[in-house]
Amino acid sequence: MKPKVAFYWCASCGGCEEAVVDLDEALLDVANAVEIVFWPVALDFKVKDLQAMPDGSILASFINGAVRNSDQREMVELLRAKSRVVVAFGVCAQLGGIPGLANLSDAKSIFAEVYRDGVLPQTLHHDNGHTLTLPELFDTVAALDAVIPVDYYLPGCPPTPNIIRDAVTALLGAELPPKGAVLAPDKALCEQCPRKDSRPEKLLLKEFKRPHQILPDLEKCLLAQGLVCLGPATRAGCEARCIRGNMPCTGCFGPTSRVRDFGAKALSAIASVAECTEESAVAEVMSSVPDPVGTFYRYSLPSSLLNKASLSHDRQGAGG
Amino acid sequence: MPETFEPKIVAFFCNWCTYLAADLAGTSRIKYAPNVRTVRVMCSGRVDPQFVLEAFANGADGVLIGGCHPGDCHYQEGNYKALRRYELLRRMLNQMGIEKERFRLEWISAAEGERVKAVVDDMVEKLRALGPRVPVRRREVA
Numbered sequence: 001m002k003p004k005v006a007f008y009w010c011a012s013c014g015g016c017e018e019a020v021v022d023l024d025e026a027l028l029d030v031a032n033a034v035e036i037v038f039w040p041v042a043l044d045f046k047v048k049d050l051q052a053m054p055d056g057s058i059l060a061s062f063i064n065g066a067v068r069n070s071d072q073r074e075m076v077e078l079l080r081a082k083s084r085v086v087v088a089f090g091v092c093a094q095l096g097g098i099p100g101l102a103n104l105s106d107a108k109s110i111f112a113e114v115y116r117d118g119v120l121p122q123t124l125h126h127d128n129g130h131t132l133t134l135p136e137l138f139d140t141v142a143a144l145d146a147v148i149p150v151d152y153y154l155p156g157c158p159p160t161p162n163i164i165r166d167a168v169t170a171l172l173g174a175e176l177p178p179k180g181a182v183l184a185p186d187k188a189l190c191e192q193c194p195r196k197d198s199r200p201e202k203l204l205l206k207e208f209k210r211p212h213q214i215l216p217d218l219e220k221c222l223l224a225q226g227l228v229c230l231g232p233a234t235r236a237g238c239e240a241r242c243i244r245g246n247m248p249c250t251g252c253f254g255p256t257s258r259v260r261d262f263g264a265k266a267l268s269a270i271a272s273v274a275e276c277t278e279e280s281a282v283a284e285v286m287s288s289v290p291d292p293v294g295t296f297y298r299y300s301l302p303s304s305l306l307n308k309a310s311l312s313h314d315r316q317g318a319g320g
Numbered sequence: 321m322p323e324t325f326e327p328k329i330v331a332f333f334c335n336w337c338t339y340l341a342a343d344l345a346g347t348s349r350i351k352y353a354p355n356v357r358t359v360r361v362m363c364s365g366r367v368d369p370q371f372v373l374e375a376f377a378n379g380a381d382g383v384l385i386g387g388c389h390p391g392d393c394h395y396q397e398g399n400y401k402a403l404r405r406y407e408l409l410r411r412m413l414n415q416m417g418i419e420k421e422r423f424r425l426e427w428i429s430a431a432e433g434e435r436v437k438a439v440v441d442d443m444v445e446k447l448r449a450l451g452p453r454v455p456v457r458r459r460e461v462a
Contacts (some may be wrong), residue, residue, distance in 0.1 A: 027336035104416075238363040262371055263370075264368065264370040265369075268369055269367055271408050274404050276401070276403070286411070291415075292412035292415060293415040305370065306416050306418075307377070309415070309416045310454035312419030
């Protein structure tokens with residue numbers, strides 16, 4: 001009997017599902033090697049099919065997306081019970097991802113912004129003898145491992161075909177990787193960067209540029225050209241795809257194993273290349289980096305040390 | 321809540337200047353507010369932004385970094401490294417709802433025991449006026 005696998009998505013854009021399809025012909029090998037028992041995006045299985053399976057009967061569940069409502073929490077808890085291995089697939093499941101930037105706000109503020117003075121979504125509504133329900137939107141977006149135990153992590157926005165293929169091979173192999181492993185090389189992207197030889201030994205920038213402000217040279221280190229490239233702080237494994245497209249790294253592969261808080265380390269890496277001989281000039285150089293949280297925590301706010309912004313209306317509520 | 325709020329401040333003082341200044345304040349019997357928990361680091365440039373975030377994540381009301389004056393760093397430019405990170409980190413903390421009074425970088429030389437008192441007392445006073453940090457509701461979905 002072929003090993004069973006499941007795919008599921010939570011708060012995500014669908015790019016991770018696309019990444020599975022992007023395996024091209026290799027997808028046929030995967031489909032031959034395993035039996036897909038649940039994949040709402042592509043196949044017609046229902047939740048009750050999943051509920052009917054014995055616990056632990058699925059070899060691996062690949063779950064993408066962050067968890068930010070009650071439906072997603074129930075589904076990942078169900079998948080956890082049915083699966084021997086849970087893989088956080090993509091950076092939203094691994095670290096919270098772009099939906100995680102909602103942790104700068106909360107459910108109440110988001111509803112106020114989106115629905116203005118309109119009708120707000122209700123979790124329970126009675127109408128004409130019928131009861132209607134909607135999942136509850138949480139105040140805090142969470143990475144998958146804040147909700148259920150996770151065995152392996154596949155980084156990336158989305159994970160690239162090579163690391164997906166390697167991960168599937170590893171999971172079907174005789175020897176499983178150590179629990180908790182991030183299934184990508186444990187070194188910085190700069191080491192794999194095709195432009196690494198053009199990076200000067202000592203880099204001192206007077207100003208940071210945004211990609212639309214310059215026409216970057218196609219060969220030269222992007223950081224040396226003044227772009228905020230997070231390669232020095234980001235895990236390798238993506239084959240420097242953005243850099244090959246002449247765009248700086250935004251950090252979607254997350255940190256290496258030696259780093260607890262990606263944004264803090266990325267911030268350090270960028271701060272260290274700023275010109276610093278004049279005390280008064282430092283603030284000005286740094287002001288050319290826009291939106292520090294959005295830049296350094298673009299994919300990892302929910303798994304950062306602070307995890308969520310302190311909101312001023314909580315202060316009033318807390319009576320502090 | 322207690323009658324007066326006593327803020328907790330985590331202070332990272334460099335081994336060569338600010339820590340010695342705090343030591344001098346002690347031997348000179350200069351009294352300053354007991355709200356700081358001092359961590360001695362070899363250089364203000366050793367203060368990883370993760371240390372600051374960890375302090376805030378674990379309930380610090382304020383974080384103070386003390387280093388040598390510009391030009392006086394024992395390691396040439398460690399204090400400039402601290403300053404560069406500070407400028408970015410302070411903006412990031414602000415976006416995270418941590419008020420600017422809660423995070424401070426000060427240059428205090430080994431001879432400035434009085435200045436340790438001035439800075440610490442001033443910070444405590446400002447944090448008292450600000451009140452406790454808004455509780456951060458961590459991991460509430462789990």
